[in-house]
Amino acid sequence: MKILLSNDDGYHAPGIRMLRQSLAELAEVTIVAPDRNRSGASNSLTLDVPLRVLEVEPGVYCVQGTPTDCVHLAITGLFDTDHDMVVSGVNDGANLGDDVLYSGTVAAAIEGRFLGLPTLAVSLCGAAAGARHFQTGAAVARRLVAEMLGRPLDASLILNVNVPDVPYEALRGYRVTRLGYRHRSEPVVPARDPRGRPVYWIGPAGPEQDAGPGTDFHAIAAGYVSITPLQIDLTRHGALEPLRRWLEGID
Numbered sequence: 001m002k003i004l005l006s007n008d009d010g011y012h013a014p015g016i017r018m019l020r021q022s023l024a025e026l027a028e029v030t031i032v033a034p035d036r037n038r039s040g041a042s043n044s045l046t047l048d049v050p051l052r053v054l055e056v057e058p059g060v061y062c063v064q065g066t067p068t069d070c071v072h073l074a075i076t077g078l079f080d081t082d083h084d085m086v087v088s089g090v091n092d093g094a095n096l097g098d099d100v101l102y103s104g105t106v107a108a109a110i111e112g113r114f115l116g117l118p119t120l121a122v123s124l125c126g127a128a129a130g131a132r133h134f135q136t137g138a139a140v141a142r143r144l145v146a147e148m149l150g151r152p153l154d155a156s157l158i159l160n161v162n163v164p165d166v167p168y169e170a171l172r173g174y175r176v177t178r179l180g181y182r183h184r185s186e187p188v189v190p191a192r193d194p195r196g197r198p199v200y201w202i203g204p205a206g207p208e209q210d211a212g213p214g215t216d217f218h219a220i221a222a223g224y225v226s227i228t229p230l231q232i233d234l235t236r237h238g239a240l241e242p243l244r245r246w247l248e249g250i251d
């Protein structure tokens with residue numbers, strides 16, 4: 001059993017290091033991850049420059065590229081032998097609701113799915129500062145991976161797992177959830193560079209809007225691990241017929 005680990009926080013991030021330690025009890029683990037923080041990279045591939053790979057220590061490869069580049073490269077040619085599963089994380093920050101569209105953590109898992117492997121993304125929710133229980137996220141991942149090895153799920157599922165930032169013993173359990181969604185993002189934050197020219201920081205994500213029972217937001221707020229099964233099809237199937245009828249009005 002060989003598990004490929006990636007993330008969007010970079011190969012040196014504490015979340016992926018703890019994940020490696022934790023999953024090494026179950027399988028042979030390889031890290032292929034970006035050389036720096038690429039959070040928010042979504043499903044981007046680097047097409048205009050080649051990908052450079054450095055083995056920084058045995059079994060740990062850093063790539064000058066995105067999370068999607070890392071998983072793509074690792075599965076389609078970097079190694080002689082195949083991996084059996086892709087695990088992404090433990091991300092430093094939640095990937096709830098609309099976050100999944102921007103997330104490099106989720107993107108790494110999606111790329112594993114595109115290439116035919118069972119996959120999960122794990123994120124640790126919580127404030128930007130303060131004590132962070134990456135150990136809890138890594139333990140949850142180990143538990144789920146062990147279960148997936150014994151009782152395989154439909155291989156087309158992508159599991160988006162979010163974990164409250166608490167000690168493992170304080171978790172209240174597991175909840176299967178749907179994605180909620182947020183209010184629109186906060187405005188950009190204007191600033192000046194040292195030469196007085198205007199620059200802008202992308203602002204924080206908006207607060208929760210749809211966070212009722214059954215959503216990922218709700219499970220996390222109540223102290224549960226949230227597991228959302230994702231699919232790739234973004235088609236709004238209910239709009240196909242109305243749109244066809246609307247198009248009939250166009251000459």
Ligand code: MN
Pocket residue numbers: 008009038039040091092093105
């Ligand atoms: Mn991240």
